[in-house]
Amino acid sequence: MTKTISSARADFPILKTMVNDHPLVYLDNAATTQKPQSVIDALVDYYTHYNSNIHRGNHSLAALATQAHETTRGRVARFINAEHKHEIIFTRNTTESINLVAHSFGDTFVKEGDEVVVTQLEHHSNFVPWQLLCQRKGAHFRVVPFTPDGDLDLEVLDKLLGKRTRLLALNHVSNSLGTVNPLEIIIPLAHSRGIPVLVDAAQSVHHIEHDVRKLDADFYVFSGHKMYGPTGIGVLYGQEKWLEAMMPFLSGGEMIDQVTVDRTTFNQLPFKFEAGTPDIAGAIGLAAAIDYLEQFDTEELAVYEDDLLRYGIGQLGQVPGLILYGNPIRRSSILPFNLEGIQHYDVGVLLDAYGIAVRTGQHCTQPIMDRLGITGTVRASLALYNTREDIDALVQGLKRVLKMLKR
C-alpha cells in the first residue's frame, strides 16, 4: 500500500514553524531538504538505545550498531539498484564523494596530456576537484557549454569526448537551472569510446530515475541531507572494477589489512575507502529517509513534482518583470529567476520577512552565472512536501516585494 503525497506534509514537523510571524514556506530544498519525523526518530533511537562504535567492538551494542550500519549499506544498494553492497562507499557528502574519485581514480588513471571533461552546468563541487586534478597531472580540463535554453550542447560534448578523455563528470540535474541532462544519450556515447562517467545525483536521486545499472553510471554520488536524510552522510557508488583498481583516498583506521613498519596493505571494499569512524547515525538516518521515500509510488511522485514545477513556472510568469532562467527540454524541481532591475539579495531578504525561504546568489555555479551574464538568481526549489499553496505564497510575496522595491 503506497502512501499518498498529500499526507507527506504532516510528516515534517519543521513545516509547522512560524518564521517572522508567518507560517514557514520552505522553498530552499536544493540546499537541503527538511526531515520527516521517522528520520528524526531513527537518529534519536540510535543514540538512545544502541550507540556504539562499529566493526571492531565485540560487545552487544557494537554488534547492533554494526548490523544497523551494514544493513543501511544494503538498503542504499537496493535503492539505487547497485549490483553489490560493497560498491556503496559512505562519505560525508557529494563533495567528498567527488573528491574521493578525483584523487583516487585521478591518481590511478589520469596522466599528463590526458583529458577530463565536465560541463558548464556543474556545481563547483563537480568542477573544481577536476580542475585541480588536471593541474596536478598536467592534464587538460575540458568544459562542455550549454545552450541559451540551458541544455548541454551535445554536439560539443560529442567532439570533446576524445581518445585522451579519461573521465566525463556531469550532473543529472543542475542545481542552478534544473536542467535534466539526457544521461540515456550521454552515457552510452561516452561508453562507446571507453570513457567512464561520474554522475552527480545530488539534485536528482530523490526526484527522478536513480537506477545506476539502468543508467549504466560508473560512479554515482549524492548526499543524504538533500533527500530527506541527515547532514553528514553522503554516498559514493562505484562499479566494483573501478573501486578495486583505485588507491585509497583517506588513510588510517578501518581501511587497512596489515600495517607494519615497512608497508601497509588495504582492507577489502568498501572499507578500503572508509578510514576512521564513519557517521553511523547518519547512515541509519539515511536508511530511514530511503524507507520514507519508498513509501510513495515513484511514478505518482514524479507526476506530482512535475505538475508542481509546471504550476510554479506558470504562476511566476504572472509576476510583472520576472525573468525565469533557462527553458531546458526537461527540468526538475528548480525555479531560477530575477525581478527585473532588482538585486536577488533584496528579494531573498524581503521574502524571508514573510517567512518564505529561498536561496539567492550564485548557488556555487559561477560558470553558469558568467554564461548568463548575471551576478546571481533567486532560486526556489521544490520537494515532495511543497504544495500549490507554497507557490501561491511565493508569488504573493514577490508581488509585495515588488511594491516595496519598485520606487
Next chain:
Amino acid sequence: MSTILEIENELIEAFGLLDSWEEKYDYLIELGQELPAMDPAQKTDSNLVKGCQSSVWLAVECQDGRLCFQADSDSLVVKGMVAVLNKVFNHQPAGEVLESDLRFFESLGLWRHLSSQRGNGLTAMVSHLKQAAARCLGQAEALPATNPQEE
C-alpha cells in the same frame, strides 16, 4: 554635530515607531534612497567590500582626525544599511568610531535578522570602517579584525 550616541538614539526612536518588519524594511530602504550619491570614480574594485552577495563600495578617508566616507550598493536593502552607517559614523572623530559597537542595530529590530545573513556584508563594512578609523589614529597594528570569518 550630534554625537554617535545621539544619532543612534534618534534612529532607535524612529525605527521604534514602526511595528512590522515590513515597515522597518520600508523605512530602511527609504533611508537608502536619501543617501548622498557616491562619486562614480570611487566605485573601483579596490573599494569593493568583500564578503557581500551584492556589490558594496566603500571609500574612506581621514580628515582632521575624522572619518569621512562615501558608500553605495546595488542592493536597496544594503544601501539602507549603508545609509544608517553613514548617518551614525560619517564625519565622526576616528576615536569615537573605534569605540562604538553595532549594538544599536539590535535596537532597530533588524539586527538579528540581517546579521544572520553573511552575504549582506554589514559586519564587513563596519570592520572596514573601524580599520580605517584605526589607521586614522595611527594604531592599525594594535587592532584585531572585528570579524575574521566575514571575509
